[in-house]
Amino acid sequence: MKNEKAVVVFSGGQDSTTCLFWAIMNFKEVATVTFDYGQRHSAEIECARKIAEELGVSFKVLDMSLINQLSANALTRDDIAITAEEDGLPSTFVPGRNHLFLSFAAVYADAIGSRHLITGVSQTDFSGYPDCRDTFIRSLNVTLNLAMDKQFIIHTPLMWLDKADVWELSDTLGALDFVQEKTLTCYNGIPSTGCGECPACKLRNEGLARYKSKKMAGAVE
Template sequence: MKQEKAVVVFSGGQDSTTCLFWALKQFREVEAVTFDYNQRHRLEIEVAASIANELGVPHTVLDMSLLNQLAPNALTRSDIAIEQKEGELPSTFVDGRNLLFLSFAAVLAKQKGARHLVTGVCETDFSGYPDCRDIFIKSLNVTLNLAMDYQFVIHTPLMWLNKAETWELADELGALDFVRSKTLTCYNGIIADGCGECPACKLRKRGLEQYLEKKEGVKN
């Protein structure tokens, strides 16, 4: 029996799209929310809207442009290079992003009568982002419940999966080809397999190759 209603934090990328398919299997009603924070590629919002429309999922876009003003980074400024120096967070890290996204998603969810939030954060294949850690999600879950006197549950289906296992989950959900061809993960704004050169594309490609090799090995 499916659970009640969920709101998925949705960027139109590999991880959040896999989470959207997961949520559609788990919940009776699903909505998606995308945040406009003047990200480097406006195409991200268009892709998210297109995927939500194709899957028949109600979709809300919230203005979070203040985040761009507060936390300049490589995801919002084309004049900041995408790089990671040893001992430092990568230039793609946006201070407070998941804190704010999940907080605003929770406010939206409460207005819509949803108690479940779904996000694609992952502690296994992350770049050292502190707001992708399980301990942060559990802490925020408690805080949101106290702040709004409302019982939310934050779901993180990918938390302990590496990229190969995320592809495997997409395949189990019958969404492998959809995720591969219609999502936008690339930092350079190229849909599907992307540029092949940025860190996001390399991680995505390596995970896909590992999963396909495993799948082929099982067949043989």
């Protein structure tokens, strides 16, 4: 893989930024693609742009605002409350988001001569989102290859990691401080440790606390 090009589906959050560092370590050239789908806050896109510039990788934004015309969810509508579950799914679930994002990322990858797609989905800490599961990614990989007559490979470095493990990976990659200070995971658009109250912040900050506790225990031993 060291001699090949990869495209990272990039939001500027903890997971995708960790994947970006992983990609930089494993591929000769890395490009990022970010999606404007009518998020609650544009800060996410600007955060992604700044990170890409700082790390010296290409950055492209694709307009996916059509999603906002088709579904109502808490990530694109500020009049819908952010809740952990609603009729079995979190109110932050955007139907079809990862399916569409990866499909368009594949078209972009093909255009720039890449067959590797990287996404930060995780079945371990998937927050109830069905399109973060391994079965979905495997199925979509086959579908993309058949639809475009290509041999794409979708890489999911975080698939079997919980949030503490993701922090550990970023530390292994020498990026823990960077990810902690410069990413935006918060549903309310607050960078770094965020608002501390939304589900994304709680998952992120609890994972960091667990990893630091584990690391300290290891140092003591």
